[in-house]
Amino acid sequence: xxxxxxxxxxxxxxxxxxxxxxxxxxxxxxxxxxxxxxxxxxxxxxxxxxxxxxxxxxxxxxxxxxxxxxxxxxxxxxxxxxxxxxxxxxxxxxxxxxxxxxxxxxxxxxxxxxxxxxxxxxxxxxxxxxxxxxxxxxxxxxxxxxxxxxxxxxxxxxxxxxxxxxxxxxxxxxxxxxxxxxxxxxxxxxxxxxxxxxxxx
Numbered sequence: 001x002x003x004x005x006x007x008x009x010x011x012x013x014x015x016x017x018x019x020x021x022x023x024x025x026x027x028x029x030x031x032x033x034x035x036x037x038x039x040x041x042x043x044x045x046x047x048x049x050x051x052x053x054x055x056x057x058x059x060x061x062x063x064x065x066x067x068x069x070x071x072x073x074x075x076x077x078x079x080x081x082x083x084x085x086x087x088x089x090x091x092x093x094x095x096x097x098x099x100x101x102x103x104x105x106x107x108x109x110x111x112x113x114x115x116x117x118x119x120x121x122x123x124x125x126x127x128x129x130x131x132x133x134x135x136x137x138x139x140x141x142x143x144x145x146x147x148x149x150x151x152x153x154x155x156x157x158x159x160x161x162x163x164x165x166x167x168x169x170x171x172x173x174x175x176x177x178x179x180x181x182x183x184x185x186x187x188x189x190x191x192x193x194x195x196x197x198x199x200x201x
Contacts, residue, residue, distance in 0.1 A: 028061025041113035
């Protein structure tokens with residue numbers, strides 16, 4: 001466990017239409033159903049996502065407990081986003097320490113296929129950024145995505161992240177095509193300026 005992170009970091013974050021919370025024991029059955037529902041949806045950009053490979057509710061429960069353990073050890077922070085009224089799963093946001101000396105964290109996310117295109121991921125990421133900068137004491141947050149992943153790029157831009165680099169045609173996809181990787185970053189001072197000036201529309 002990293003001693004630089006306070007023990008009482010929030011395990012629930014409120015947003016306008018959704019809330020984010022840590023996963024917990026007992027989430028396995030619905031997490032398994034979610035993974036099955038999103039197998040095709042995640043195939044292009046999240047092919048290695050563990051949710052796609054789950055073979056049973058028992059496997060899903062074991063995975064959820066691993067995510068809980070990672071949170072407790074402060075090695076990774078997995079949060080589910082849920083509708084404030086119905087408690088229905090909407091999206092997942094993941095925050096992973098990259099460099100404790102800076103400190104730098106990587107952020108990743110995906111939306112449930114049923115709720116794609118409704119702005120839930122943008123809302124979730126905007127809600128998580130204060131958690132990263134305030135409670136995890138980040139200096140820098142980074143995000144990477146495929147250069148054909150228009151939706152993810154728009155999320156990062158709406159959240160004020162800056163395009164820092166573009167690795168062109170650096171990976172071959174399963175269909176044989178080539179695509180590149182976009183690298184985004186957000187510094188603490190830029191995040192604080194966003195708070196003063198208002199977020200990107």
